[in-house]
Amino acid sequence: RTLRIGLIPGDGIGREVIPAGRRILEALPASLGLKFSFIDLDAGFETFKKTGVALPDKTVDTLKKECDGALFGAVSSPTTPTKGYSSPIVALRKRLDLYANVRPVKSVAPTPAFPDPIDLVIVRENTEDLYVKEEKTYDTPNGKVAEAIKRISEHASSRIATMAGEIALRRHRVRNATDGVSGKQATVTITHKSNVLSQTDGLFRQTARTALEQARFRDAGLVIDEQIVDSMVYKLFRQPADYDVIVAPNLYGDILSDGAAALVGSLGLVPSANVGDGFAIGEPCHGSAPDIQGQGIANPIATLRSVALMLEFLEQEEAAAKIYQAVDENLSEGKYLTPDMGGKAKTEEVMEDVLKRM
Amino acid sequence: RTLRIGLIPGDGIGREVIPAGRRILEALPASLGLKFSFIDLDAGFETFKKTGVALPDKTVDTLKKECDGALFGAVSSPTTPTKGYSSPIVALRKRLDLYANVRPVKSVAPTPAFPDPIDLVIVRENTEDLYVKEEKTYDTPNGKVAEAIKRISEHASSRIATMAGEIALRRHRVRNATDGVSGKQATVTITHKSNVLSQTDGLFRQTARTALEQARFRDAGLVIDEQIVDSMVYKLFRQPADYDVIVAPNLYGDILSDGAAALVGSLGLVPSANVGDGFAIGEPCHGSAPDIQGQGIANPIATLRSVALMLEFLEQEEAAAKIYQAVDENLSEGKYLTPDMGGKAKTEEVMEDVLKRM
Ligand SMILES: CC(C)[C@H](C(=O)O)[C@@H](O)C(=O)O
Ligand SMILES: CC(C)[C@H](C(=O)O)[C@@H](O)C(=O)O
Numbered sequence: 194r195t196l197r198i199g200l201i202p203g204d205g206i207g208r209e210v211i212p213a214g215r216r217i218l219e220a221l222p223a224s225l226g227l228k229f230s231f232i233d234l235d236a237g238f239e240t241f242k243k244t245g246v247a248l249p250d251k252t253v254d255t256l257k258k259e260c261d262g263a264l265f266g267a268v269s270s271p272t273t274p275t276k277g278y279s280s281p282i283v284a285l286r287k288r289l290d291l292y293a294n295v296r297p298v299k300s301v302a303p304t305p306a307f308p309d310p311i312d313l314v315i316v317r318e319n320t321e322d323l324y325v326k327e328e329k330t331y332d333t334p335n336g337k338v339a340e341a342i343k344r345i346s347e348h349a350s351s352r353i354a355t356m357a358g359e360i361a362l363r364r365h366r367v368r369n370a371t372d373g374v375s376g377k378q379a380t381v382t383i384t385h386k387s388n389v390l391s392q393t394d395g396l397f398r399q400t401a402r403t404a405l406e407q408a409r410f411r412d413a414g415l416v417i418d419e420q421i422v423d424s425m426v427y428k429l430f431r432q433p434a435d436y437d438v439i440v441a442p443n444l445y446g447d448i449l450s451d452g453a454a455a456l457v458g459s460l461g462l463v464p465s466a467n468v469g470d471g472f473a474i475g476e477p478c479h480g481s482a483p484d485i486q487g488q489g490i491a492n493p494i495a496t497l498r499s500v501a502l503m504l505e506f507l508e509q510e511e512a513a514a515k516i517y518q519a520v521d522e523n524l525s526e527g528k529y530l531t532p533d534m535g536g537k538a539k540t541e542e543v544m545e546d547v548l549k550r551m
Numbered sequence: 552r553t554l555r556i557g558l559i560p561g562d563g564i565g566r567e568v569i570p571a572g573r574r575i576l577e578a579l580p581a582s583l584g585l586k587f588s589f590i591d592l593d594a595g596f597e598t599f600k601k602t603g604v605a606l607p608d609k610t611v612d613t614l615k616k617e618c619d620g621a622l623f624g625a626v627s628s629p630t631t632p633t634k635g636y637s638s639p640i641v642a643l644r645k646r647l648d649l650y651a652n653v654r655p656v657k658s659v660a661p662t663p664a665f666p667d668p669i670d671l672v673i674v675r676e677n678t679e680d681l682y683v684k685e686e687k688t689y690d691t692p693n694g695k696v697a698e699a700i701k702r703i704s705e706h707a708s709s710r711i712a713t714m715a716g717e718i719a720l721r722r723h724r725v726r727n728a729t730d731g732v733s734g735k736q737a738t739v740t741i742t743h744k745s746n747v748l749s750q751t752d753g754l755f756r757q758t759a760r761t762a763l764e765q766a767r768f769r770d771a772g773l774v775i776d777e778q779i780v781d782s783m784v785y786k787l788f789r790q791p792a793d794y795d796v797i798v799a800p801n802l803y804g805d806i807l808s809d810g811a812a813a814l815v816g817s818l819g820l821v822p823s824a825n826v827g828d829g830f831a832i833g834e835p836c837h838g839s840a841p842d843i844q845g846q847g848i849a850n851p852i853a854t855l856r857s858v859a860l861m862l863e864f865l866e867q868e869e870a871a872a873k874i875y876q877a878v879d880e881n882l883s884e885g886k887y888l889t890p891d892m893g894g895k896a897k898t899e900e901v902m903e904d905v906l907k908r909m
Contacts, residue, residue: 270746270779274753280746306664323701328750336705339750343681343701347694386802388628388638392686392697395632421628423809424838430788430813444744448806451781455788480782 195228196507199256199263199474203237203281205481206491207266213493213544214264214475214500217519220551221512232259236281237481238269248281253288256472262503263474264496265467267481279326282476286319291467291474292349293356294319294446295502298453298463301524309434311456314364316357316438317446319467321349324443345393345442347400354401356468357381357440358410364437365413377437380416381405384425384441384449397442426452454478461492461533462524464499466506473506475499485532489539492531494520497547519550553586554865557614557621557832561595561639563839564849565624571851571902572622572833572858575877578909579870590617594639595839596627606639611646614830620861621832622854623825625839637684640834644677649825649832650707651714652677652804653860656811656821659882667792669814672722674715674796675804677825679707682801703751703800705758712759714826715739715798716768722795723771735795738774739763742783742799742807755800784810812836819850819891820882822857824864831864833857843890847897850889852878855905877908 198218202211218229234252241247247268256263265285271278286294293316300311327342358381365379383401385394398419405417420428422445429436429449433456441449454463463478477495485491501516523529529546530536556576560569576587592610599605605626614621623643629636644652652675658668685700716739723737741759743752756777763775778786780803787794787807791814799807812821821836835853843849859874881887887904888894 274745274749274757279749283747304664306662323744323748326747326749328748330750330754333704336709337754338702338704339754340703341701341748341751343699344696345698346691346696351694386681387632389641389682389684390686390699391632391637391684392688393699396688396695396697399632423805426784426806427809427813427818430810447781448784451785452788452810455785460785 194226195230196261196509197230197232197259199232199234199252199260201234201236201252201263201265203266203481204239204269205267205483205486206479207237207268207481209486209489209491209540210477210493210496211264211266213540214496216544216548217497217500217516217551220548221515222551225512225515227509227512234263236265236268236285238271238278240281241278245277247278248284253285256289262472262507264500264503265474265476266496267477267479269481269483283324283326285474286467289469289472289474290320291469291472292318292320293353293468294465295360295468295506296446296450296453296463296465296478297498297502298450298457300457301462307433307456311433313433313436313453314360314438315446315450315453316353316360316440317450318349318353318441318443320443321346322443343390343393345397347396350397350400350442351404354381354383354404354440355407357401357438358405358407358415361415361438362410362413378414378416380418380437382425382436382439383417383419384422384439384445385419386422386445388421394442401440422449425449429453430456450478459492459533460495461531462494462498464495464502466499466502468506473503475503489541490532491540492533493540493543493547494524515551519547522550523547552584553588554619554867555588555590555617557590557592557610557618559592559594559610559621559623561624561839562597562627563625563841563844564837565595565626565839567844567847567849567898568835568851568854569622569624571898572854574902574906575855575858575874575909578906579873580909583870583873585867585870592621594623594626594643596629596636598639599636603635605636606642611643614647620830620865622858622861623832623834624854625835625837627839627841641682641684643832644825645682647827647830647832648678649827649830650676650678651711651826652823653718653826653864654804654808654811654821654823654836655856655860656808656815658815659820665791665814669791671791671794671811672718672796673804673808673811674711674718674798675808676707676711676799676801678801679704680801701748701751703755705754708755708758709762712739712741712762712798713765715759715796716763716765716773719773719796720768720771736772736774738776738795740783740794740797741775741777742780742797742803743777744780744803746779752800759798780807783807787811788814808836817850817891818853819889820852820856822853822860824857824860826864831861833861847899848890849898850891851898851901851905852882873909877905880908881905
């Protein structure tokens, strides 16, 4: 089978890590029976500066019509307000209805601060909340006032919670298969701020709960937990090993996933996948990192894991496992670490080491 | 001089820590020439259950007309949606126009994870953002949809940034007085998400910047920095020692301050003050903690520090310093630690130790 993969490097180190993502796909063993074809696509602030559009229609159309999945690098935000510019990744998630942003966070090794292994997934709603970007500004006698809409729907809350439940059960099956009988129960923690936002976050909370109380989750023993977002951040830093799957509206999910990344040492390790029905875009959680761009020292691990995550959602679990394993081996050995992890290795050295293990 | 202090214990452990706050005020040395009178006031979920109102008008009126400052404990949120209930602390902040929520976070001692001392303040806008609680719910063919307004004004953004600038300069003066020439510059980091919310967070960012560029700040060498909120959370956990004063809209400030509390070991240590022109309410950052309520093991430190913080904003710096010192001595010795800090001490034992040092 041939999978057609769109490659959208974007800006900054996105251009250094996406080629690494392509190489790992090409290095998958022939025995898996998978082939890949690649289509280069534009988006980002550079694209905006050249063409006046950050996300060309051609990119969206090609993804829709010709691709099975894609890899997205990173985009730079303009440092001063720029008329007409709007984040292409936010637009892409909406236009392809990639309604879930899945962000697994896993520790490499115990540290003094976190002796217990961290292995959690943040499942972030990806299409609404404040990201609908419906804003207006008006003048008052007391100066300017701006308003934004935070929108939460039953529809989106239900499907994201359902996906979180499914991920929790899948993880539980994998844990059981690996550990024999695993003590950890499949748990989804619903994050919200319904003590202040009783209608919007109240709807998210209630809908997520209803979705997770479906018979197929209940019968499988899924535990439903909840945390107010501020307390969630606190607990995440105090007892990260306690969490399994965390489901959150868009903005809280954005904040929580950067926070969780800090726990495991570097954003350069943390992958994500933007997932819709039958389509997935892998995307490293780090940004375009203009400070290190062009130096060949970007950490490719987040991208490699994002490739694996994309493959999981395209139902290529075996290929995904192969990549995870090569990456984990590289990290456990710890010989080739990029500067974000306190090492001196170049992107290329990490890649050679990982590819050797494929 | 007699200061009239309203006491609003609220729910749960609020009722155990607010009496501790009163005792520390009564223990201030007579040489300071300060007297206190106390007025007990109601608010909270218990009050709501008894009277149908979570924040009685009488409480607000008494604070306005008869008090110089106040202490607020904590409130429980109902665990299921409860018609007519609305958080009394959020209402109180708005009705008294306590426009700043000031949350200093300071480490007790270096830890393996954070070898450098953490000493930062989060200055949280306290009256608007999503906390305006303007929400509506409507039906669509696809299910329910709820919307909330996030409102950001030039007026509120400007005054909160100005307060952040003043706090940064005051801290800098204190540091210089203590350390001789301190290497650390006075810095305010503006937190926002203007890469997505270009109008609302864009207005916050731009207005804060303008306020901090005022001549009196520039002449004093104040450094203006900024961070996108997700990146701020990441950096807060990776390099907390790098930060001085962080100014943020209401919701980000809420999340960041719980996050920062996790860095220094326990929410039970972290104070706050709700500050308006000429009025301040001290409030521990922890909640009502129903799980430990009634056991006499609540950590009183956050409240004692909140008392000191309130006194600072009532321009009683000497009295404040006295309390901070007694608390710091207690913590450095580390002999009486409540369970949240890994110890076995009771509230009463901590209090006796701190009072002894007054
Ligand atoms: C770049 C930005 C618009 C984006 C977001 O907020 O979603 C990023 O922070 C992310 O998490 O992918
Ligand atoms: C209890 C809740 C309404 C409150 C808030 O969100 O402001 C609390 O979290 C706080 O930080 O004081």
